[in-house]
Amino acid sequence: MNKKNLRFVVALHIEAKSIISLYNLKKYKIRKKNFELYQNLGLNIWLVISGVGNINASEATKYLYQRSPINKKNIWINLGMAGSNNYNLGETFNIKKVTYKTKSYYTSTLVNNIISPGEIISVDKVEKEFSKQNVLYEMEAYGFIKEVEKFCDREQICIIKLISDNKKNAPTNFIKNTKFYINYNLENIEKLIDAHVKIASNINENNNSNLYLIQRKFNLTFSYRIILNDLVLNYQKIYPKNLLEKIIDESKDIKELINTLKNKIKIYTLRV
Template sequence: MNKKNLRFIIALSVEAKSIIELYKLKEINLPPNIFKIYKNIDLNIWLIISGIGNVNSAAATIYLYKSSPKNKKNIWINVGMAGSKNFDVGSIFNIKKVSYKNTLKEESFYLSTLVNTKIPINEIVSVDTPEYNFKKKKSIYEMEGYGFIKTVERFCSRELIIIIKIISDNEKIPPINFIKTTKHFMKSNIKALEELINDYIKISSSIKNKRKYNINIINKKFHITYSSKVIIEDLAFKFEKIYSRKELEIILSEAKTLKDFIREVKKKINSYVLKI
């Protein structure tokens, strides 16, 4: 049986119900039982109930990372309900930008656009308290995305991070009978969610081979120690997602030492991030 390597961060049990049923997850006893966790060990699928809010989402993400098997192919997924000014209730969105703002800071995070699906792409405004005014017309408001993305990007490539939001309420339809509404909309969108995840699984399955290739071409010129292997793999993989293999090979050909190569690759990656 092929493993799917999925890690779900879900705020509420009612939001997780359809996912638990789809993947036949079973609740486990994992002391100290800070969070409720479900898993399907055969498929390497884990799901954690974080509770509402960015702080809880971040804590649950770290907790699941430490509690479940680590694998570069693991796909990390945050699914939940959200509010909007004018999007129809029940609408599902594949989130590619997360914005967060408080009195001290303002941050934005961008997810990979490698996977294009039938699910419309949008962005979210992540807040610390429930939003009812919906000031921005085309924005989606929710309370867990920021805590999730800020935490998970520390140990997972953005190509393997998914944020999905389903509209539970808008300016005209308030969040009445949230449990019943959430069950209905999660169930009606579960097929679309599964199809999206399957596309990411295909991306995940190709990552190992591509990283091995990067190591091989670099190893032809420089001797890579075991301690340097992970660093080189991650840098080369990230570089090729931003630029091209040809540009990576040019840097490799011009570098006199492995240290020079690493420094130049990091410089190019950082300059791209600054442009965003």
């Protein structure tokens, strides 16, 4: 059985119900109950019910990280409902940017073609004005993403939001409509998650120690890490380690570093 390696943070049980059923998650029984947890150990899938709000989402994310097995290939997912000025009820979005006051956070840049990309403004209380168009308003994504960024790459962060209400339609029959909207879009939600799983499967469990030097200087995305892992391994086969450290130190940005390594490897290949 292939492991999925998924970690869900979901505010409400009704928002999680379809996911619990899809992956056959069972309630995790613990003596001290801080947050409600569900799991499928065979697939390495865990889900936490956080409750509403960024503070709860933040605490639940930390709790899930501490409780569930740590795996370099884990995909962290925040699924839930959101409001909007102009988007239609039930529309589903693959969130690429989360803004909270003056702070902005970003998710994977690699998976863009299954569910429409969108942007979130995360707020601390229920939004009723929806002053900006072409964005979603919600209350958990900031608390979620500010925590997961501490222990995984952007390419392993997935935020999925569905429209529950907009300028013209109040969130009436929330439970019934939430269940319908998520079930209706569940096939595409699963495809989006599987696309992230496929990308994460390329993560090399073996540490390349020299990547730490690069990570320390540059904030690497998953895609850059994959590129640099191969380049560094090839470079080390033909040049001394101290030369690599010098190149890293002298590089002004990640693109300059990549180009320098490619050119050095190319020059050596031409000589041979």
